[in-house]
Amino acid sequence: KFLPMATDNKYDRQLRLWGKHGQMRLSQSNIAVLGAGATATETLKNLVLPGLGCFTVVDSAMVGAQDLGNNFFVTADAVGRPRAEVVTELLLEMNxxxxxxxxxxxxxxxxxxxxxxxxxxxSLIIATQMSQAPLLRLAKICWDANIPLVVVRSYGFLGYLRLCLPRHAILETKPDTEFYDLRMSAPFPELERFCSMVDLDALTNEAHSHTPYVVLLIKAISLWRASHNGALPKGFKEKGEFKKELMAMGRTHPDGAELNFVEANENAFRAYAAQAIDEDVRAVFDTLPEPPITDFDIVATALREFMQSNDGYPPLTGVIPDMHSDNRSYVALQQIYETKAAADCDAVANLVSSILEAQSRPKDAIPHETIVTACRSAWILKVVATKSLEEELVTGTPMIDPDLVYDMGREELFAQSPLLWFIVLRAAALFEMQTGHAPGVAGTDEGVLSEEATMVWELAQGIVEKAGVTVDQLTKDYAEEIVRQGAAELHNTAAFMGGVASQEVIKVITHMWVPINNTFIFNGIGGTSQAFAF
Structure with a gap:
């Protein structure tokens, strides 16, 4: 028997991850992919399928026999045709x-x-399998134009990814644990009035045991402050005393303590922990350009102005957690939060309109949905700015944290530490700049390969010396292995790196989740990977 699908929308699952607004950003994006090898096509495949708007493949190679062994997006009858044309045709068949x-x-x-x-x-550029000299020129072009650049390379069993983001705003960081803005330590007037109308002593046992824990904690913290000169509980002793007073407000039943009071006890920290925005959010507001340029800057400026006139508090999110309560009480409490959140959002929207009007732009130039999202995410906004590739490779000093080297030495399989392979990959890139070819691709002569391994080893030692660290675990064996791999673009490595790269691209395009800052190394030999901030 035919079973109908729950939805006819082919993007149903991903919409649950990044919503309609995230899907819209993806569908409106226009990216360039430099190279048409396995790494490029595996990355693009994972972007075409979820609905990437437009892509341009730039590649000068013709399809050769070697492509048939590692690239699923070329066919035998395409040998001799432009590889960029062939992979574009086959990728488009997917969507x-x-x-x-x-x-x-x-x-x-x-x-x-x-x-x-x-x-x-x-709007974004992906550079695959690109040598260092032209890559540096490309990175400078993108950096100056504030265009995100994703560098990805498959190198034998090793993978390298580097993000170059001059200033990337993240509207929805999507933390692992959901944040609830309940304002119990500083209730707004409507919430305070709602809680004061609940007379616990006059309630029936049924109603008493189903009063939401938010109400219980606000009433308990109010009583505490009345007897402690307005101060919140501080220190282990006072917090313990507060919890005892809270539980004393409950009623005893044959089955034990009331479940709503148990919940209140478990969430007591929400009542006495003063809410304050963290350093990441403060950094967003402190680094806003004047006048604001992008839509994000405008909305963030409006949020900052709202906070300045609301005792430092951002707009209420309006979301409350599940809790032990009867339906009537829970819905009534939920409406209090939602009404306040809507009013705060309207206030921010008015500020946004004023800023737009001052810039001679239409008042509705920024969609209301964007403002709503920003208000709900005001506690978790973030701006990421990576180091430029030029600063890392040319003008700056390679930053290899001594703590990373120390931790690597403690690992049971330190020989496969991604940090060691990063150093050797960097040495291989320098080798390619100096010789015009990657180590290990000039031929099979043992003498030549040995000389190249020695040169890579010396370059690796120079990198470590310039960084001012000692890496005892780094030996010439790593240089010999890099030469042996011969910069081969193996499909299994390319497929893995394509998955990693496309995930980071989606983070950047949708302005959701925090992207890697700034380097990711995959070691397929030992099955290890690690992100670094170089």
């Missing part, structure tokens, strides 16, 4: 209705020199 694809047969390394303006039309 022809919603995704547009273009290609350009050109060497990305040449374009960064001859047509730098070409890259300015894209």
């Amino acid at each position: 022809p209705d919603d995704c547009q694809g273009k290609f350009r047969v050109a060497d990305p390394a040449d374009l960064v020199c001859t047509e730098p303006a070409f890259f300015l039309e894209f």
Whole structure:
């Protein structure tokens, strides 16, 4: 028997992750992918399927026999055709209705020199398998134009990913644990009035045992403050005393303590912990440009102005957790929070309209849904700014944290630590800059390979010395292994790195979740991976 699907929307599952607004950002994005090898196609596959708006593949190679062994998006009958054209055709077959694809047969390394303006039309650029010299030029173009750049490379059994984000605003950081803005330590007038109308002594046992714990804690903290000069409980002793007074307000039943009071006891910290925005949010407000430029800047400026006139509190989120209560009491409490949240959001929307009007833009230029999302996320906003690639590789000192080296030495499998492979990958990149080819690809002569391994080893030692750290675990064996791998683009590594890269791209495009800052290393030899901030 035919069973109908729960939904006809092919994006149903991902909409549950990033919502309609996240899907809209993805569908409106226009990205460039430099290279058409396995790493590029595996990354693009994971973006085309969820509904990427438009992509352009830039690659100068023709499909060869070697591509048939590691790239699922070329076919035997395509040998001799432009690889960019072939992979674009096959990728579009995966989502022809919603995704547009273009290609350009050109060497990305040449374009960064001859047509730098070409890259300015894209909202994000993915550079795959690119050597360091042209990559640095590309990174400078993107950095100056504030275009996110994702660098990804598969290198034998190793993978490297680097994000370059001059200033990336995250509207929804999606923390692992949900934050509830209950304001119990500083209740707003409507909430305070609602709680004061509840006379616990006059309630029946049924109603008493189903009073929401938010009401219980607000009443308990009010009594505590009345007898402690308005102060909240501080220290272990006072917090323990507060919990005793709270539980004394409950009634004893044959089955034990009332469940709502047990919940109140477990959540007592919400009543005496003063709410304050964290450093990440404060950094967002402290670094806003004047005048605000982007939509995020405008909304964040409005949030800051709202907080300045509301005792430092952001708009109420309006979301309350599940709790032991009867339906009537819970809904009544929920409406108090939702009404206040809506009023706060309207106030922020008015501030946004004023800023837009001052910039001679339509008052409704920023969708109301964006303002609502910002109000609900005001406690968890974040701006990420990575180090530029130029600063890391050219003008700055390589930052290898001595603590990382120490921790690596304590690992049982320290020989497979991603940090060691990062150093050798960096040495291989320097080797390629100096010689014009990656180590291990010049031939099979043992003498040549040995010389190249020695050169990579010396470059790796120079990196460590410049960083001012001692890495006893780093030996010439790592340089020899890099040469042995010969910069091969293996499909299993490319598939893994394509998954990692596409995930980071979606984070950046949707402005949700916190992206890697700034480097990710995958070691397929030992099955380890790690993110670093270099």
